[in-house]
Amino acid sequence: MEPKNNDKQIAGEEAVKFIKDGMTIGLGSGSTVNWMLKKLGERVKEGLNIKGIPSSLKTERLANELGIPLTDFSEVAQLDLAIDGADEVDSRLNLLKGGGGSLVREKIVDMAAKELIIIVDRSKVVPQLGAFPLPVEVLPFGWELTARNIAKLGCEPIIRKKEDQVFVSDNGNYILDCKFSAIKQPEILHEDLKRIVGVVETGLFIGMGVKVIVAKNGEIELLK
Ligand code: 5RP
Numbered sequence: 001m002e003p004k005n006n007d008k009q010i011a012g013e014e015a016v017k018f019i020k021d022g023m024t025i026g027l028g029s030g031s032t033v034n035w036m037l038k039k040l041g042e043r044v045k046e047g048l049n050i051k052g053i054p055s056s057l058k059t060e061r062l063a064n065e066l067g068i069p070l071t072d073f074s075e076v077a078q079l080d081l082a083i084d085g086a087d088e089v090d091s092r093l094n095l096l097k098g099g100g101g102s103l104v105r106e107k108i109v110d111m112a113a114k115e116l117i118i119i120v121d122r123s124k125v126v127p128q129l130g131a132f133p134l135p136v137e138v139l140p141f142g143w144e145l146t147a148r149n150i151a152k153l154g155c156e157p158i159i160r161k162k163e164d165q166v167f168v169s170d171n172g173n174y175i176l177d178c179k180f181s182a183i184k185q186p187e188i189l190h191e192d193l194k195r196i197v198g199v200v201e202t203g204l205f206i207g208m209g210v211k212v213i214v215a216k217n218g219e220i221e222l223l224k
Helices: 004-016 031-045 057-066 103-111 143-151 186-194
Strands: 024-027 051-054 081-084 116-121 134-138 155-159 174-180 199-202 211-216 219-223
Touching (some): 004 219, 024 031, 024 103, 031 057, 031 116, 081 103, 103 134, 103 199, 143 155, 186 199
Parallel strands (some): 024 051, 081 116, 116 211
Antiparallel strands (some): 155 174, 211 219
């Protein structure tokens, strides 16, 4: 059996086939997207003319290293295509995202695209969202109170840490990883969370009409 990492590479590289000359592309975040960026960088060196909008500082850095031209929303109103990863994809192609802490910028970029392609290995495809703790980005001010209010929805929010320090998102905010026993109604949970003052955004990407490229043991499947 191929190692899982190879499936991330296969999914990432497959997505580049959907990129056409002249397109403006939303560049997601994460290790699967990094494989897509590597291949896209090669295509750009061969003459492919595209511009990208990165969804995280990490993606921006890697895109710059790979020579992928970048732009931003001061110049672009709509993206032709966005390509992003996910932590979970359910049977209705709803997504749970934010494992890398980039969910707010990812949602802005992904929602600005005419078409959104999600790239995952098979382990991310689940019948129901929620085995992966739901990332929720919150304002630092009063985050403990925000966490207590989130807990009332039936989860245990854990403040994300990196090397013993509170993790700070690209937007200067904190992430609460919220473990629900199951997320049966993602639309309702998203709305309930968004009503809590201090919540910036949730990692639930619902009903976005995505195409999902799934790689398993070196084989590609397209879900839509
Ligand atoms: C970052 C994300 C990523 O897309 C998600 O975590 C998937 O990452 P990977 O491809 O490394 O498994 O939502 O906020």
